Amino acid sequence: EAAVTQSPRNKVTVTGGNVTLSCRQTNSHNYMYWYRQDTGHGLRLIHYSYGAGNLQIGDVPDGYKATRTTQEDFFLLLELASPSQTSLYFCASMDWGETLYFGSGTRLTVL
Amino acid sequence: QQKVQQSPESLIVPEGGMASLNCTSSDRNVDYFWWYRQHSGKSPKMLMSIFSNGEKEEGRFTVHLNKASLHTSLHIRDSQPSDSALYLCAASMTGNTGKLIFGLGTTLQVQP
Numbered sequence: 150e151a152a153v154t155q156s157p158r159n160k161v162t163v164t165g166g167n168v169t170l171s172c173r174q175t176n177s178h179n180y181m182y183w184y185r186q187d188t189g190h191g192l193r194l195i196h197y198s199y200g201a202g203n204l205q206i207g208d209v210p211d212g213y214k215a216t217r218t219t220q221e222d223f224f225l226l227l228e229l230a231s232p233s234q235t236s237l238y239f240c241a242s243m244d245w246g247e248t249l250y251f252g253s254g255t256r257l258t259v260l
Numbered sequence: 261q262q263k264v265q266q267s268p269e270s271l272i273v274p275e276g277g278m279a280s281l282n283c284t285s286s287d288r289n290v291d292y293f294w295w296y297r298q299h300s301g302k303s304p305k306m307l308m309s310i311f312s313n314g315e316k317e318e319g320r321f322t323v324h325l326n327k328a329s330l331h332t333s334l335h336i337r338d339s340q341p342s343d344s345a346l347y348l349c350a351a352s353m354t355g356n357t358g359k360l361i362f363g364l365g366t367t368l369q370v371q372p
Contacts, residue, residue: 180358191262192304192348192362199358207359239303243358247292249350251303 152176155240155252163260168227170255172240178250180243181223183207183215185236186254192239198223230259263287264351266363274371279339281366283349285330293325293332294360296348304348308334339370 153174162168174181182197194207196215204215212234214226227234235258241249266283273279283293292311296304310316310325310332322335336343349363 191364197358247352248306249360254303
């Protein structure tokens with residue numbers, strides 16, 4: 150099965166802090182995604198990419214930057230983190246059949 | 261407004277019973293549907309996909325799709341306690357390769 154690895158698993162930061170969430174996939178998938186999951190809002194797409202150096206804007210991009218440095222690596226950056234960004238973040242990659250493979254998630258708390 | 265709407269919000273069925281979950285899109289540009297399952301504390305995993313009108317069966321799971329009404333349903337027969345999970349419906353848009361929109365999900369509880 151496709152492997153997507155996220156780090157860290159848990160992160161606590163303070164309001165105004167900088168946070169970088171990392172994601173690596175070893176499946177040679179072109180597409181990679183960052184979602185956040187919140188009760189009452191479901192899974193919402195933040196940013197996605199179809200290859201190294203490419204970035205596409207998702208549905209809830211405000212306050213987030215992302216960078217795809219290689220085919221394998223996709224990073225989500227929160228500059229000046231706010232409590233509203235407290236959430237469970239999932240990274241995913243997509244195969245040619247448009248199936249998403251999710252990582253284990255990063256639980257972020259912004260105090 | 262959610263582009264992908266799921267019902268019911270939660271569902272309790274007895275072990276061995278039938279669970280029926282629904283998903284509808286309000287966007288005429290929706291093309292394909294997926295069903296993902298997310299056990300508590302875990303990440304979502306794709307359960308079934310359906311791209312054309314009709315029915316598709318895999319073991320105890322059956323999905324239906326009516327493209328005219330943009331409605332899909334997932335039916336689980338002989339439900340097991342291990343089926344207890346959040347079921348997420350996802351849709352992709354025509355010409356929007358790679359972007360999936362998720363519904364809020366249906367929480368299924370199978371009682372032994």
